[in-house]
Amino acid sequence: PRTVPRAARAGTSRRAADELMQSPRLYATFLLWLLSELFEVLPEVGDPAKPKLVFFFDEAHLLFNDAPKALLDKVEQVVKLVRSKGVGVYFIxxxxxxxxxxxxxxxxNRVQHALRAYTPREQKAVRVAAETxxxxxxxxxxxxxxxxxVGEALVSVLEDKGIPSMVGRTLVRPPSGKVGPISPEERRALIQTSPVAGQYDVVEDRESAYExxxxxxxxxxxxxxxxxxxxxxQxxxxxxxxxxxRDEPAVRRSTRATPVEAAITSMARSAANTLGRALVRGILGSLTRRGR
Structure with missing residues (x-):
């Protein structure tokens, strides 16, 4: 078997059954939630000969003491419908x-043990039990x-077609048991005759959700x-x-002109000077002629 990690165990909070029974409202709410979940999840099986799952709720009076009517109606509805899912419910x-x-x-199905009637309320309880x-x-x-x-009970179960049987007085068979551990031979014989013999002989340590x-x-x-x-x-x-x-020296471009560039520059400068002198002479000549 897999061991639950210590951290997971420390973070797990559970309410013990005896503590749950001290809170009737919480107990009834838990019962209703559990049966409702089963009714929603389990498939429809109709009316099987035997239930697939049976719940026994001990100290059933804690479920119904001071319970609101809405909760009682819901419990009644769920108990009525969950039987078609193959679930049996027993209130003890x-x-x-x-x-x-x-x-x-x-x-x-009803199993009634002895009731002692010494007070009017107890006598009424006996009559109510008998009438059921x-x-x-x-x-x-x-x-x-x-x-x-001791060991006797009145029993009534469903017969064919869902009809309750007449009440019968019967002895309850005590459970068979043995005081002390069984011998290795007895253990081996029980394992070999078990319906699941051989299915769990090999230990498989599957990967858990935690892992x-x-x-x-x-x-x-x-x-x-x-x-x-x-x-x-990067x-x-x-x-x-x-x-x-940033550390590499910048490449400086030389400002000295090549011979071709120098010749072109000289020719352009000479042409500009010649054009400038011609313009000056033209302007001065025009002014001189006007003065005459």
């Missing part, structure tokens, strides 16, 4: 009057409830670190290239 309590009549009417059974002409159900011995998530987180950190290193290397390369360009 010392007194049948602890269970609301609307919920009690949905319970098909289909009468048996062989005996009085109300009297039998007060006369049951998968841890590996993904580590891979993400490594990818992020690699990206940061690449960005830093930044350093750009800085080095910039510094290298």
């Amino acid at each position: 309590t010392q007194n049948p009057v602890d269970i609301p009549e609307s919920v009690l009417a949905q319970l098909s 059974f289909r009468p048996n002409p062989a005996f009085s159900t109300e009297e039998a409830i007060t006369q049951l011995a 998968v998530l841890t590996r993904r987180a580590q891979q993400k950190q490594e990818d992020g670190a690699a990206a940061e290193r690449a960005a830093q290397a 930044k350093e390369a750009e800085a080095a290239d910039k510094a290298r360009r």
Whole structure:
């Protein structure tokens, strides 16, 4: 079996069953949520001969004490519908009057142990318990409830076509057991005759969700670190290239003209001087002629 990491165990918060029973509202809400989830998830199976999953809710009076009517209606509805999903629900309590009549009417199989009636309230509880059974002409159900011995019970189950059977008085078989550990030979024989013999002989340590998530987180950190290193290397390369360009001496262009450029410049200067002198003579000559 896989061991849960210490960190996961430390972060897990669970409410023990005895603590849950001290909070009736929370207990009833949990029951309703559990049955509702099963009703939504499990497939429809109709009316199977045996339920695939059975829940036993002990101290059932804690579920219904001071419970609001809306919650009782919802519990009644879920208990009625969840049977078609192959789920059986048993409420265990010392007194049948602890269970609301609307919920009690949905319970098909009944097992009633002895009730002692010394007060008017207890006598009423005996009558209520007797009336929930289909009468048996062989005996009085109300009297039998007060006369049951240890290990005896009144039992009524569903017969064919969903009809409740007549109540019967029966002995409850005690569980078979042994005080002390079994021998290696007995253990080996039980393992070999088990319906799942051979299926769990090989230990398989599959990869857990914790390991998968841890590996993904580590891979993400490594990818992020690699990206940061690449960005830093590129930044350093750009800085080095910039510094290298700044330190290189600038190439100065020579201002001395070539012979061809000097000849062209001299010719242009001579032409400009000649044109300038001609313009001056023309202007002065025009002014002289006007003066005459």
